[in-house]
Structure formats: structure tokens, C-alpha cells
Amino acid sequence: MSIEIIAYILGGLTIGSALMVILSTHPMRSILYLVVTFFMISANYVLMNAQFLAIVNIIVYAGAIMVLFLFVLMMLNLSKDAEPKTSIPMIAAAVIAGGSLLVVFVAALRDSGGKQLVAPGVSADTVNNIGLVKNLGHELFTTYLLPFEITSVLFMSAIVGAVLLAKREKQIID
């Protein structure tokens, strides 16, 4: 019973902070609310026995990606009145489109997964341990070894691409 209440409160906080990301006018506040959202999502992971992902989510998203965003925002040094405005009809259209999308999602996915469908031969111990480093690491280095290695190629190309793009040279768009 109490875990149910915790789950609902966490869900409400997640949605609230996510809404603040798109509603706050100052970009800096948006970024900080996004960090809060990531912490809430990590709390949801902990509730779902995914402890490793909860930590990695905080380290990678809140720690690395959002710091990158903060750095870029501070480097660009935008003032509040430089913030581009969106017209009211555009906002209304976007909200209507988003609402329709939500209705479609919920209607399409509502009936999926009615009862617990743990695969046969999986014991309760395994289910409780799937989120731990030992189990995930074993899976990662056996079943998903090839994608894991390709990941490093992706990172390499991302680094090279970022350095190439951000290098100060004569690059005129006009």
C-alpha cells in the first residue's frame, strides 16, 4: 500500500518537473528542472529494482550530458529577452497535437501486459537480481558483446565529429 503511494507521488513529481522544463521561460531554469526530472526518473528505476541503471542515469545524464548543456548555455551567454517567442496559435496547435498523441498512445497500449508474465524457468531470485551490476555485466559481455564494441566506434566518431565541428576556422553559413 505505502509503495503504491510512493510510486504515485514520484510519478506526479516527474510529470511536474518535466512540465516545468518546457514551461519555464529562462533556459537555465529549464536545464535545472531537467536535472530534477532525471533524478526523479532514477528514483523510479530504484523502485523497479534497476539499481545499476539508476546510478548510471544520474552519472551519465545528470552528471555528463546536463553539464554539457549548462556549459554550452553559459558559453553562449543568452539574455532573457533574446529568448525567441512562439505565437499563441502555434502553442494551441502543439498542445492539441500532443494531446491527440497521448490519447492514441494510451488507447493503443492500455491492454498490453495484463498479468505478471515472468518467463518460465525464471526464479524469484533472478528477477530480484536482474538490475544488479553482476547480472547486467554478464549479459553485456556475452549476449551483447558486439553492440557494446560497436558503441565504442560510435563514441569515437562522435568525438571526432564534435572536434571537427567546433574547431575555429572559416566556416560561413551564408
Added chain:
Amino acid sequence: MVLATIFESVSPQYYLVLSSILFVIGVVGVLIRKNAIIVLMCIELMLNAVNLLLVSFSTFFGQSDGQLFVFFIMVVAAAEATVGLSILVLIYRNTRSVDIGLFNKLKD
């Protein structure tokens, strides 16, 4: 030992609806904001909504594949944010603005 604690009291539909709402908030954010940094952040929010759903079904079905997919999605998100932000810095250097409307120039 309890079997997947959270799903004894909360149905998986709850997480379905929660991550759908988060995804839609991301979509609406991409549509209504014109600051390119915020648009990139809303894309991160959408990726996280999908991650949440993957983790919840991974726990619900008792299989670890979903959580490994989340791991790979995080990797792709980090690479995407790096390249996206460096393109953004490049555009800011040329136009002195991060208005997403300026990307219209790519048309001609």
C-alpha cells in the same frame, strides 16, 4: 523473496501512462519552444520516457534485455547531445542566435 516488488501493488499500465505523458511533454516541448538548446533537451526527455518504459517492462517480465537496451540508448543519447551541441555552437557563432527558425536557411 518477493517477486518484482513494485508490480505487486502498481500495475504496469501505470508506468505505460507515465512514460506516455513524459514522451508527449517532450513532443510538445519540441513544438512550442524555439530555443534550439531547449529543443535538444526535450529530445533527451523523450529518450528518457522510452527508457522508463523499457526498464518497467524489463522488471515486469523478469528479463534483463530491456535494461541493456537502456544502456545503449544512453550511449546514443550522449553521442547525439555532443554532436548536436557542437552544431549549435557553430550556428550560434555564425548567426549570433539560437532561434530554431533560422534553420530555414538550410532550405535554400
